Amino acid sequence: MKALLAAILTLLVAAPAFAGDCILDNCADRQPLPEAQASPAGGFARGGGFGRGVWRGGGASGDFDFYVLSLSWSPSFCETTGSRRPSAQCVPGANPGFVVHGLWPQNDNGYPSQCSGDSDLPYSVLSRLGDLYPDPGLARHEWRQHGLCSGKPPAGYFADVRAARDSIVVPPALKAPQGDQRMAPLDIQRAFMAANPRLRAGMMAVTCRRGAFQEARFCLSKDLRNFVACPQVAREGCRGQSVVVPAGQ
Template identity: 55%
Template sequence: MTRLAALAAALGVLAVPAAAQTAAGGPVAPGRFDFYVLSLSWSPGFCATGGEAKAKDQCAAGSGIGFTVHGLWPQFDHGFPSDCGGAERSPSRQALATTDGVYPSEGLARYEWRKHGTCTGLSPTDYFAAVRRARDAVTVPAPFARPAQDQIWAPLDIARTFAAANPGLRPDEMAVTCRAGDLEEVRVCFSKDLRSFVACPEVARASCRAPGIDVPPVR
């Protein structure tokens, strides 16, 4: 043990993995963050803007995937932690089995655990349970259940439709993002205990500013 580590241990200071960084580059301790962002990816938009080359099964004709979990991200009011390392950088087979039906692929679940889950202070099993809980707490509005035709929506109207379908959720507690003119994601901000939605100005400012975006149909 180095002198610095010994001093930290004597003072009760939590050792922080060198890989744990905020978006601004400073080290952080796993479990120290302000709120969560649940990112729901619109799979047809993802597939139409380059995702098909990365996720062939997700984008295959007949997959029937609309909104799916991209991730559950610990977030600061300004910036976010990522890649916090720790002893469990690789989730067990048992933990990964619990992600079936939540993420579109096991590979994404692994990646999201390494980049974001390691910063929550939770075990892989508990983190994936939190992802499922957050996903189940958001009702996808009827127009986005299984649309069979292209739709054009204003991003703010998408946010309002989600708010109407989820009591207590407001447009300033989410973001609707776009890419290449297509709906990309809806991101919903949760308290750390996942019991309520919370305002998240920095996240909300990332909302798409286009007057109208394409919502490709579910395959």
């Protein structure tokens, strides 16, 4: 009996965090994806996630309308989930600020996911992504889940991820905050719009979780040259009066 209890305890400790408790997709990179569910609007909605209707494996690779670049605020991740998942981004003093969550092919209504193709990410590409993603598991997951739908080979897709990340100017208030801040989601958007003159309302979303700033998501044209309007994505932003923007350690 003692041996059985010990085995059960070991499994519980080693089990990955449930996707609903995570900020970055890599918290669920070993979990099966929830099945798509029919939405009242006639599309599909992914259970418990960002409400961008999903067509898993549907559509030809490269057939989408625009990209969504999602930048995750690392201090929020480290305060809520990182303590349960050892990560270099959460080492005291590291505090990388924004890290790439993903560059997601998106349609005006819904998005493609898990498209056909070689899901293996070559080490020659993965080894050059350390400054983009907080861990290699997330990069692999993003390639399988979203990159395959870009219609590009791994090197080309991740070159686009880098170009998209580099195209966003982070506002001064979020570059190196000296302490926790409380900001309205709308004010976070306004700060990004002030720092990126071509960015307009309705072209991005600010997401939050448990009262904390989670991610900034930007809608970009397929050639990454322009911001584009994305009503469905913008509607998924948080609507709270204010959120905490933790400064990290």
